[in-house]
Amino acid sequence: MSAPPISPGDLDRVRVFPLGIRKRVVDTLRRLLQEKHLYQSLIVEVGPIPMQGDDRPELKEVVQWARKQIFGQWHMTDPGSTRRVVYNDNEFFYFMPPDVKLFCTPCDRVEPFNLASAEDVFQRDLWRHEGYEESGEAVQLFVLSYRCQACKGTPEVLMVRRRGMKLTLSGRSLSNT
Numbered sequence: 001m002s003a004p005p006i007s008p009g010d011l012d013r014v015r016v017f018p019l020g021i022r023k024r025v026v027d028t029l030r031r032l033l034q035e036k037h038l039y040q041s042l043i044v045e046v047g048p049i050p051m052q053g054d055d056r057p058e059l060k061e062v063v064q065w066a067r068k069q070i071f072g073q074w075h076m077t078d079p080g081s082t083r084r085v086v087y088n089d090n091e092f093f094y095f096m097p098p099d100v101k102l103f104c105t106p107c108d109r110v111e112p113f114n115l116a117s118a119e120d121v122f123q124r125d126l127w128r129h130e131g132y133e134e135s136g137e138a139v140q141l142f143v144l145s146y147r148c149q150a151c152k153g154t155p156e157v158l159m160v161r162r163r164g165m166k167l168t169l170s171g172r173s174l175s176n177t
Helices: 009-035 056-069 119-123
Strands: 040-041 074-076 093-095 100-104 109-120 132-134 137-148 155-165 166-174
Touching: 009 040, 009 056, 009 093, 009 100, 009 155, 009 166, 074 109, 074 137, 093 119, 100 137, 119 137
Parallel strands: 074 093
Antiparallel strands: 040 166, 100 109, 109 137, 132 137, 137 155, 155 166
16 A cells, blocks of 8 residues: 655645744744843744654755754844845755844843844854764854943843753853943
């Protein structure tokens, strides 16, 4: 008995799944930066990848691609860079770190901060290898600088460590004084 044919809808459900995870990454990162203290963490909730138990070769291949997108190395769009990012690039998982609301010392209140730059310091030398892993989980260190919309003062710099789907606020520059 042969397996039922694969519908285009089944393949599409798997192909668009990483797009929903991209939104969860951005939302979780925003919550981490706005609500958590140094060394606190949040988990990006993923849930099961559609069709992941299906043994048909074409579906298995698409599920493996989705798994690599979600659990492999992530790539941030840096607004301060001249590099252009194509979001429909099927090879990499891209996301734009969010703008956030943080306490601004010169303004003496919580203000909106715009993303000024974003970099994964571990990806500086990725041309040599495919990234770092610990116990089979991707490890990255994101350095994000944000500038207050109100006073346009010196940017605040935040450091976020990623291990698998866990994001940890790992560092912060001193507040403006």
